[in-house]
Amino acid sequence: MASSNQFHPAVPRTMTDLLSPEWLTRALSARYPGVRITRVTPGPVVSRVSTNARFHIESDDGLPPGLSPDLCGKGYFSDAGWSARQAGVFEVFFYRHLAAATGIRTLHTVYADVDENDQHGVVITEDVVAQGARFLDATSDYTPDQVADSLAELAILHAATWADPGLGAADWLTSRLESYSSSRGVKEIRGNFESEIGRGVPEEVRDADRLVAAHRALAAQARTAQPWSVIHGDTHVGNLYLDGAGRPAFLDWQLVQRGPWYIDVGYHIASTLTVEDRRSAEKDLLRHYLERLRAGGVDAPTWDEAWLGLRRGIVHGFFLWSITLKVDPAITTMLQHRLGTAAADHDSFATVGV
Structure with a gap:
């Protein structure tokens, strides 16, 4: 399952390129030999850091079996997104090397590749909204x-990759948690906590310096944690x-990267x-996760280790949402409240020695 060094030379730089019948014909022909796209009908576009565009394809010859006419392209096509384009590399590698191999339920890709010169990752998947999602x-x-x-x-993903020697040698899965506090941290957290967005964060976890220190300690511990698995890394409900x-x-x-299972599960x-549902259900949910991990053939952690x-x-999760800036304030406010309350309920900073 190690990553490949083979890249497609024609990864598109613009959404206009991606939506052209000529480029789509070349891109899809590797998986669907003989396909010839003759018409593309653009659909809704959502552009934040990445740009996601739904579209419909047609062929005068008819589409080959298994190729959906309704697709969605994702890349870093905007000026704002271009500087963050390397994030797409990890997503491409996940879809190319791990999605099918692990069996976790996710989008079905028809194209996923990276330009070797500018490290721009582009993914085309089936449009699940058109399928009722x-x-x-x-x-x-x-x-x-x-x-x-x-x-x-998540247990399917974790069990399928649990301390896998091949994945342990994959550079693209190296832990990156420590890098997340290198560009944003105390300033952004204080700005959130002192605004309306942070109004629901409990007093005992409102110290921005302590939160940054806690995440750095967690990241350092996670880098050498045993056993590790491949983790999603950002498991909020919006994903x-x-x-x-x-x-x-x-x-x-x-x-996506190597890390301890609990990064995904606790987050x-x-x-x-909701805070109320989490307080009443979290122990049963953790037991359920451990049961599913065992069903996947893993010697699961003990209850004390898991708790x-x-x-x-x-x-x-609390750190990621406390440094978040350009998201709908209603979403950021709710997640800072939920995660901050959980951190306070569990004295989470103390668990990493801060």
């Missing part, structure tokens, strides 16, 4: 039963969608549920 965010209702389902998906059958699936794999439980891990994992 619904994307979520922090304001979406998400129940403990649904969290149990998404934890089961989930419900497929046409109502089942949760993960997307947005820019933070996920604390961010997806400590869950408390630590909360720090990662």
